Amino acid sequence: xxxxxxxxxxxDKTISKWxxxxxxxxxxxxxxxxxxxxxxxxKEIKLDGNQNSIYPPKNVFLPQSEVLFTVKxxxxxMPDQAPRKRIVFGMRPCDARAVWLLDTIFNKADDLDLYWGxxxxxALIISVGCASMCSNGxxxxxxxxxxxxxxxxxxxxxxxxxxxxxxxxxxGEALIKSLxxxxxxxxxxxxxxxxxxxxxxxxxxxxxxxxEKLYEAFNTSIWKDVSESCLGCGVCxxxxxTCFCFDIVDEIDRSERVRNWDTCMFRVYSAEASGHNxxxxxxxxxxxxxxxxxxxxxxxxxxxxxxxxxxxxxQCPVNLDIREMVQEITSLKIQ
Amino acid sequence: MDDFSQxxxxxxxxxxxxxxxxxxxxxxxxxxxxxxPMFITSQEDTDKLILDGFCQNNLAVxxxxxxxxxxxxxxxRACESRAVRALVxxxxxxxxxxxLIGVPCMGILDWKKIQDAADGPVxxxxxxxxxxxLEIGDKKQVLxxxxxxxxxxxxxxxxxxxDVDIQIGEISPIEMNADNLPQTWGESFKSKSADExxxxxxxxxxxxxxxxxxREACPMCYCTECFVDHxxxxxxxxxxxxxxxxxxHIIRAFHQTGRCVECGACERACPMDIKMVYLxxxxxxxxxxxxxFEVGENEEKQPPFATITLDxxxxxxx
Numbered sequence: 001x002x003x004x005x006x007x008x009x010x011x012d013k014t015i016s017k018w019x020x021x022x023x024x025x026x027x028x029x030x031x032x033x034x035x036x037x038x039x040x041x042x043k044e045i046k047l048d049g050n051q052n053s054i055y056p057p058k059n060v061f062l063p064q065s066e067v068l069f070t071v072k073x074x075x076x077x078m079p080d081q082a083p084r085k086r087i088v089f090g091m092r093p094c095d096a097r098a099v100w101l102l103d104t105i106f107n108k109a110d111d112l113d114l115y116w117g118x119x120x121x122x123a124l125i126i127s128v129g130c131a132s133m134c135s136n137g138x139x140x141x142x143x144x145x146x147x148x149x150x151x152x153x154x155x156x157x158x159x160x161x162x163x164x165x166x167x168x169x170x171x172g173e174a175l176i177k178s179l180x181x182x183x184x185x186x187x188x189x190x191x192x193x194x195x196x197x198x199x200x201x202x203x204x205x206x207x208x209x210x211x212e213k214l215y216e217a218f219n220t221s222i223w224k225d226v227s228e229s230c231l232g233c234g235v236c237x238x239x240x241x242t243c244f245c246f247d248i249v250d251e252i253d254r255s256e257r258v259r260n261w262d263t264c265m266f267r268v269y270s271a272e273a274s275g276h277n278x279x280x281x282x283x284x285x286x287x288x289x290x291x292x293x294x295x296x297x298x299x300x301x302x303x304x305x306x307x308x309x310x311x312x313x314x315q316c317p318v319n320l321d322i323r324e325m326v327q328e329i330t331s332l333k334i335q
Numbered sequence: 336m337d338d339f340s341q342x343x344x345x346x347x348x349x350x351x352x353x354x355x356x357x358x359x360x361x362x363x364x365x366x367x368x369x370x371x372p373m374f375i376t377s378q379e380d381t382d383k384l385i386l387d388g389f390c391q392n393n394l395a396v397x398x399x400x401x402x403x404x405x406x407x408x409x410x411x412r413a414c415e416s417r418a419v420r421a422l423v424x425x426x427x428x429x430x431x432x433x434x435l436i437g438v439p440c441m442g443i444l445d446w447k448k449i450q451d452a453a454d455g456p457v458x459x460x461x462x463x464x465x466x467x468x469l470e471i472g473d474k475k476q477v478l479x480x481x482x483x484x485x486x487x488x489x490x491x492x493x494x495x496x497x498d499v500d501i502q503i504g505e506i507s508p509i510e511m512n513a514d515n516l517p518q519t520w521g522e523s524f525k526s527k528s529a530d531e532x533x534x535x536x537x538x539x540x541x542x543x544x545x546x547x548x549x550r551e552a553c554p555m556c557y558c559t560e561c562f563v564d565h566x567x568x569x570x571x572x573x574x575x576x577x578x579x580x581x582x583x584h585i586i587r588a589f590h591q592t593g594r595c596v597e598c599g600a601c602e603r604a605c606p607m608d609i610k611m612v613y614l615x616x617x618x619x620x621x622x623x624x625x626x627x628f629e630v631g632e633n634e635e636k637q638p639p640f641a642t643i644t645l646d647x648x649x650x651x652x653x
Binding site for chain 1: 364365366367370371372373390391396397402415447456457458467484538543544545546547548550552560562572573574575576604605607608609651
């Protein structure tokens with residue numbers, strides 16, 4: 001597929017053209033930092049440096065709360081949740097990879113989640129690679145990278161006066177077919193930027209080893225040690241681009257069945273009706289979070305469930321650092 | 336604090352003399368501008384203890400999970416000492432099993448504001464007197480410390496740790512030069528009309544993602560089951576809607592009436608940068624005005640809204 005080019009002076013014009021047939025969702029400035037929302041003017045887009053949003057864009061496909069159906073006169077009515085086609089512009093490769101990972105959960109051919117499936121079907125993901133890695137990011141160690149391609153329909157590399165636009169799927173290619181082609185020099189420059197973006201000291205995580213070590217440590221007290229300062233809030237999981245747990249609740253007053261994000265870090269998440277809680281303390285809950293990311297995902301998809309975006313590290317109120325936790329657990333010597 | 340080694344020595348002493356089983360303090364964080372709470376059981380680890388403006392939590396929150404009969408030492412800034420007293424008054428901790436090491440506090444720093452003011456991603460940050468020294472890769476940058484003190488610490492009227500077992504270090508005044516600083520959020524909120532205030536409240540709460548970091552970071556939020564988690568009866572809508580989120584913020588604040596120690600740990604824990612201290616501050620002001628009650632000033636008095644007396648001048652109406 002031929003790489004294309006958007007000159008910076010023509011950027012607004014190009015994006016505006018998409019407004020006719022698509023809702024365009026893009027990173028904009030907001031009170032807490034960068035936030036993904038539907039834009040009406042390309043000037044709203046904020047792509048400065050390598051800053052990612054605090055709230056992950058997974059909510060484009062898995063909203064924090066959504067009505068699954070309403071019961072009216074004995075009929076079940078499903079809401080039309082994505083009537084228009086959508087472009088998610090400016091997703092970072094870590095978040096696009098997260099969507100790709102979540103497709104293995106929600107978008108299976110034989111076990112499709114209708115809500116996720118419909119939204120995915122009607123959406124294109126245009127990622128913008130990170131010329132330099134963000135402070136707490138470690139995408140390059142968990143199977144992706146600042147220019148990782150998984151999940152994206154188009155991957156953009158920012159050049160001095162233009163955007164180098166690389167289509168990765170046929171849908172992506174169709175969207176940009178009228179754009180001018182990039183020449184060889186631009187292609188070379190883009191390659192240079194992509195190569196220069198990784199941090200040399202970073203080493204790829206040895207996922208099979210980590211997985212094995214985690215299973216070995218399953219019944220040890222290390223989990224209590226690493227989770228001692230955990231507050232039990234939902235910051236790490238709600239801000240995680242791959243955490244997808246949800247709770248289904250009937251809002252009886254409105255005759256609605258709704259789905260809300262939920263998190264294994266909450267005590268009530270695993271509390272059972274009998275009063276028994278199979279994950280009674282923070283140690284078991286933290287174990288679940290780490291095992292899910294670095295053992296169960298590896299079991300099921302041979303990939304890490306962590307895309308290395310670093311949000312949980314930057315935003316944790318007590319600075320619990322998943323890198324440090326995994327390091328500590330896997331270096332444990334078990335008799 | 337200039338000489339923190341005394342605090343480390345005291346922590347090591349109470350551990351070695353078996354006065355306590357554990358000391359709660361802070362250690363260096365894994366990333367710049369952050370620190371980590373630390374639970375020390377062996378005296379060698381006391382060397383790792385630190386205290387600076389990046390220690391953003393209220394350590395008293397960690398007493399919730401500890402058995403009441405465990406003997407615990409805790410490095411106490413004024414906020415932590417007030418929280419401990421409030422927890423003692425509400426029978427949540429046994430004061431005799433705690434050993435409070437009082438330390439001075441120069442105000443907690445807003446790491447997000449510092450990062451925003453920096454010329455790039457901060458790779459190292461140190462406090463030095465009234466300055467914050469930043470390293471951004473090879474570059475260096477100096478910020479004025481007072482400009483980055485969080486709102487809840489700027490107006491702090493309780494800088495002296497109370498009821499401590501030992502006080503280390505002197506409480507020196509913070510020269511705020513408040514004239515040069517913009518109004519705090521709470522002050523500017525107060526000066527607005529009711530409609531404007533509701534607008535601001537709406538704008539703040541609509542960013543809420545219900546991660547409940549505010550609740551979990553709060554030393555006074557210790558209910559084993561929070562009202563939002565209650566299923567029968569259901570007090571709060573399950574969906575993250577503007578109405579449900581506003582209800583959460585209002586009820587959370589009301590449950591803190593006359594109990595909030597004004598440490599601001601809730602606001603600092605919030606990933607979405609939502610202002611909330613102004614709500615509890617207002618409720619505490621009312622408690623002072625209406626009942627002459629202030630959290631932590633007295634060893635016995637229960638918070639007015641947690642008390643019932645037979646000679647109450649106001650009868651219950653129904």
